[in-house]
Amino acid sequence: MKPKVKFLPVIIFLLITVLIWTAAACRRGDKQSSGPRTYKVAVIPKGTTHEFWKAVHAGAVKAGQELGVEIFWKGPQKEDDRAQQITVVEDFISRRVDGIVLAPLDDRALMRPVDEAMREGIPVVIMDSNLQGDNYISFVATDNYQGGVLAARRLAEVLGGKGKIFLIRYLEGSASTTFREQGFLETITRDYPGIEFLVKDQFAGTTTESAYQLTENLLSRYPQVEGIFAPNESSTFGALRALQHFGLAGKVKLVGFDSSVKLIQALENNEIQGLALQDPMKMGYLAVKVLLDHIQGRPVEKRIDTGVTMATPENMNRPEIRSLLEPDFARYVR
Amino acid sequence: MKVAGSGLKKIAGLAGPFVGLILVITIFSLMPEVSDRFLNLANIKSVATQSVIVALCALGMTLIIVSGGIDLSAASNLALSCVLVAYAINLGVPPLLAALVGVAAGGTIGFLNGFLITRLRLVPFIVTLGMMGIARGLAKWVARNQKIDAPLSWLNELMVRTSKPSWLLVSPGIWLMILFSLVMAVLLRKTVFGRHAFAVGSNELTARLCGVRTDRVKVVVYTISGLLCGLAGVMEFSRLTVGDPTVAMGLELDIIAAVVIGGGSLSGGEGSILGTLVGVFIMAFLRNGCTMMGWPNYFQEIIIGAIIIAAVTLDRLRHRQE
Numbered sequence: 001m002k003p004k005v006k007f008l009p010v011i012i013f014l015l016i017t018v019l020i021w022t023a024a025a026c027r028r029g030d031k032q033s034s035g036p037r038t039y040k041v042a043v044i045p046k047g048t049t050h051e052f053w054k055a056v057h058a059g060a061v062k063a064g065q066e067l068g069v070e071i072f073w074k075g076p077q078k079e080d081d082r083a084q085q086i087t088v089v090e091d092f093i094s095r096r097v098d099g100i101v102l103a104p105l106d107d108r109a110l111m112r113p114v115d116e117a118m119r120e121g122i123p124v125v126i127m128d129s130n131l132q133g134d135n136y137i138s139f140v141a142t143d144n145y146q147g148g149v150l151a152a153r154r155l156a157e158v159l160g161g162k163g164k165i166f167l168i169r170y171l172e173g174s175a176s177t178t179f180r181e182q183g184f185l186e187t188i189t190r191d192y193p194g195i196e197f198l199v200k201d202q203f204a205g206t207t208t209e210s211a212y213q214l215t216e217n218l219l220s221r222y223p224q225v226e227g228i229f230a231p232n233e234s235s236t237f238g239a240l241r242a243l244q245h246f247g248l249a250g251k252v253k254l255v256g257f258d259s260s261v262k263l264i265q266a267l268e269n270n271e272i273q274g275l276a277l278q279d280p281m282k283m284g285y286l287a288v289k290v291l292l293d294h295i296q297g298r299p300v301e302k303r304i305d306t307g308v309t310m311a312t313p314e315n316m317n318r319p320e321i322r323s324l325l326e327p328d329f330a331r332y333v334r
Numbered sequence: 335m336k337v338a339g340s341g342l343k344k345i346a347g348l349a350g351p352f353v354g355l356i357l358v359i360t361i362f363s364l365m366p367e368v369s370d371r372f373l374n375l376a377n378i379k380s381v382a383t384q385s386v387i388v389a390l391c392a393l394g395m396t397l398i399i400v401s402g403g404i405d406l407s408a409a410s411n412l413a414l415s416c417v418l419v420a421y422a423i424n425l426g427v428p429p430l431l432a433a434l435v436g437v438a439a440g441g442t443i444g445f446l447n448g449f450l451i452t453r454l455r456l457v458p459f460i461v462t463l464g465m466m467g468i469a470r471g472l473a474k475w476v477a478r479n480q481k482i483d484a485p486l487s488w489l490n491e492l493m494v495r496t497s498k499p500s501w502l503l504v505s506p507g508i509w510l511m512i513l514f515s516l517v518m519a520v521l522l523r524k525t526v527f528g529r530h531a532f533a534v535g536s537n538e539l540t541a542r543l544c545g546v547r548t549d550r551v552k553v554v555v556y557t558i559s560g561l562l563c564g565l566a567g568v569m570e571f572s573r574l575t576v577g578d579p580t581v582a583m584g585l586e587l588d589i590i591a592a593v594v595i596g597g598g599s600l601s602g603g604e605g606s607i608l609g610t611l612v613g614v615f616i617m618a619f620l621r622n623g624c625t626m627m628g629w630p631n632y633f634q635e636i637i638i639g640a641i642i643i644a645a646v647t648l649d650r651l652r653h654r655q656e
Binding site: 042048072073074075077078080081082083086087088090091092093094095096106108109111112116172173203 | 368371374376377380383384387479480481483490494495496570573574575576578580581582583584621622625626628629630631634635
């Protein structure tokens with residue numbers, strides 16, 4: 001037994017600490033190399049598996065190819081993990097990219113990392129969802145409130161202006177979907193007195209599975225329902241699966257948001273009566289373009305709208321709707 | 335006893351994880367795209383800050399694993415504490431007190447774990463699996479299934495990349511991590527309690543026959559670990575600036591992985607604080623490096639999975655040689 005051995009880990013640890021300290025004390029030496037180069041831009045989505053984000057990715061890559069920008073596409077490791085998205089932003093600040101495009105998972109929690117990037121001279125463009133404060137270059141997004149209004153009009157149209165409906169919410173704190181829900185709720189309440197909400201405060205959660213379960217439970221509880229609005233892809237698909245499971249698809253009118261292969265099929269089969277479509281490719285494209293404009297010293301607008309369109313079983317084969325339903329992103333990303 | 339091996343053997347025992355860490359750091363610092371950025375001090379500070387939360391939990395987990403247990407509720411415990419801090423601040427409680435509430439809540443959950451394990455004579459896996467759901471559910475309940483916004487306070491300065499009083503050089507969170515690592519290392523290696531924890535983990539029956547009050551040791555072990563998870567929850571709140579009941583979903587597996595990579599044995603009686611910290615940093619640097627390279631997430635998940643298996647295999651080989 002040699003007692004001093006037991007101190008070994010502690011000593012090593014102290015040494016490392018002291019090393020870090022001394023290194024910290026005498027630093028300041030990272031210079032930016034100058035000269036012509038391609039810009040490096042980090043694009044940080046909320047997640048990487050939804051169709052929507054693949055289209056955003058494609059748009060960003062398209063902009064990158066056209067404008068000569070290298071795109072780093074990196075989401076949080078687990079979908080919808082606020083803490084990990086903060087980590088990703090910090091890592092790109094360390095990498096000293098030329099700019100960051102961020103779709104914040106939380107309008108509040110991502111504020112500080114964005115402030116930090118801006119303070120270190122890395123411009124940040126926010127896309128898709130809002131961020132509190134205004135310490136960013138530009139906000140490129142769908143007018144989500146307007147999307148909710150469109151969805152309300154469409155659901156009222158297919159219901160003939162009266163009926164009992166569910167508003168299925170997505171996730172508390174997710175700004176974009178909250179605006180859609182608000183637009184929907186306010187339009188129905190204001191313009192369509194014949195429509196009654198059976199449910200308007202239930203949250204579907206982030207996965208198709210959780211939305212599926214919620215809708216199933218709601219359908220068991222309120223069999224008299226005639227219409228449903230769901231504010232994003234996963235909740236729309238979950239609601240659709242539940243309706244199919246109950247044999248109610250097509251009978252209960254469903255208006256959703258965003259598109260995917262399965263949702264397009266359902267639209268063809270008239271199981272979904274309307275899909276409010278954003279233009280995610282345009283969003284990814286414009287976000288990168290605006291960022292580059294700013295980096296190169298051109299003035300940019302603080303708020304850029306990328307538009308919403310309603311796709312219905314009737315109009316879905318028109319080319320302009322088709323390109324929104326199935327953005328041609330295979331050319332840009334796998 | 336294993337604890338009292340020769341110095342050389344101990345260095346050999348630590349070599350495994352250290353080699354891994356050095357390998358990870360070397361690989362990324364040789365990548366031409368990020369070579370000038372990866373070993374940059376600002377980045378190291380940033381990685382250290384990102385490691386604080388996992389490290390605090392892993393310190394407690396090391397103690398638990400050394401004593402032959404496991405804690406699946408660590409991440410849920412952290413989330414509960416994170417939410418409670420935000421809740422308390424919104425009630426107008428001073429930040430320091432709110433932080434203490436978070437730590438105390440963590441300690442309570444930990445104590446309950448230990449209490450149930452010893453009183454109901456259930457395996458830790460089951461008790462903490464149940465507690466994982468209970469704590470997560472409580473967190474969501476307190477937060478009414480949403481995140482809680484709370485006004486900014488000095489608590490939110492604990493985990494910044496650039497430390498606020500600049501003489502600190504690194505964020506207070508990193509100092510806390512260092513402080514508690516030292517405390518835990520001393521506790522584990524230099525105190526009677528630490529010896530007892532090793533004894534319980536190596537062979538509980540023998541330990542009891544030798545007069546170790548095994549139940550009491552276990553309750554204290556789980557309580558300490560719970561307190562550390564509570565503290566990690568405060569740090570998480572500091573970082574997020576909101577109380578998020580869904581935070582750290584699945585993090586318990588990262589925490590356990592860190593301990594295992596660092597030489598902890600799930601059959602108990604083995605593990606070291608230094609090894610655990612190395613395990614934490616291996617994963618943190620890997621994540622950071624993959625992000626800086628712009629590599630997709632599935633890469634790093636596969637790599638970390640492979641590292642866990644490789645680390646444990648090396649550990650087994652070393653044991654066979656001994």
